[in-house]
Amino acid sequence: MTKDTMQIVREQDVVPFRNRVRELATKIGMSLVNQTKLITAASELVRNMLKYASGGKITLEVISKTGQSGIRLTFADNGPGIENIPQAMQDGFSTGRSLGLGLPGAKRLVNEFDIKSVVGQGTTVTVTHWKNGR
Amino acid sequence: MDRIPILKMGPFLLVTIQVDLYDRLALSLENDLINMVSKTGARGVLIDISAVNIVDSFMGRILGNIASMSRIMDAETVVVGMQPAVAITLVELGLTLQGVHTALNVEKGMDLLYDKSDLLTDEQNNQEDTEEPDDYND
Ligand SMILES: Nc1ncnc2c1ncn2[C@@H]1O[C@H](COP(=O)(O)OP(=O)(O)OP(=O)(O)O)[C@@H](O)[C@H]1O
Ligand SMILES: [Mg+2]
Numbered sequence: 001m002t003k004d005t006m007q008i009v010r011e012q013d014v015v016p017f018r019n020r021v022r023e024l025a026t027k028i029g030m031s032l033v034n035q036t037k038l039i040t041a042a043s044e045l046v047r048n049m050l051k052y053a054s055g056g057k058i059t060l061e062v063i064s065k066t067g068q069s070g071i072r073l074t075f076a077d078n079g080p081g082i083e084n085i086p087q088a089m090q091d092g093f094s095t096g097r098s099l100g101l102g103l104p105g106a107k108r109l110v111n112e113f114d115i116k117s118v119v120g121q122g123t124t125v126t127v128t129h130w131k132n133g134r
Numbered sequence: 135m136d137r138i139p140i141l142k143m144g145p146f147l148l149v150t151i152q153v154d155l156y157d158r159l160a161l162s163l164e165n166d167l168i169n170m171v172s173k174t175g176a177r178g179v180l181i182d183i184s185a186v187n188i189v190d191s192f193m194g195r196i197l198g199n200i201a202s203m204s205r206i207m208d209a210e211t212v213v214v215g216m217q218p219a220v221a222i223t224l225v226e227l228g229l230t231l232q233g234v235h236t237a238l239n240v241e242k243g244m245d246l247l248y249d250k251s252d253l254l255t256d257e258q259n260n261q262e263d264t265e266e267p268d269d270y271n272d
Pocket of ligand 2: 044047048101102103
């Protein structure tokens, strides 16, 4: 199946990345609402990567499980890492004087969400969203 | 650098966002709008986002900033034309557009602004048969 990577180094990389996700989602016939949820979650995660880790690498995959296709996005950076993940996943927690909505909001928007982080090494967030949103 | 045009329509400013904004464009729109409100003494800002496919927390914050800065200068902000998929997504993301009014389309947004700013529409003005000049600064 399709597997793609994109390097994210600056703000201008965000829109082309979102467009690429849109293309893949359209290709597998994902509904508009589900596309919008996935891309919005992706947008939050790519912003975090730029803001806290000055960029990173995103892997885009079309995957399938019994009878259903979906999209998996992996955001990997070599930034400072996250010390306390449960805290970072709380609504309203931010070290960037922001809303603290990105991580918890992204988690709510997609079907599967996984975050791993090692302080001093980096953070990897993986999200999966199925074609019919379930 | 690109810029998003701001139109003056009577006492209000109208912005139509036609592309998915990248951050610098969004920030310059925020700046331009706030400058325009202060320069023109506009009483309302209407932002048409019917062509916008994605509103993330960054974009939401910009809209919120425009609204709160405008309010300090006595102008209300109405966002119109939000796509249903965007509205659904915003709720799940957990983003509330603080201080931002919303309306279905430009026309309804205008009505809302007239309402909020205690101004009379042209129609109402004509009915009352007043022929005062365009002076909204009291
Ligand atoms: N890739 C990352 N590397 C290091 N720290 C991160 C990363 N992503 C998130 N964080 C940490 O987790 C916190 C919460 O992230 P989240 O996206 O939820 O909120 P935010 O970015 O602070 O605000 P918002 O996304 O609402 O603008 C951040 O403030 C930051 O401390
Ligand atoms: Mg964030």
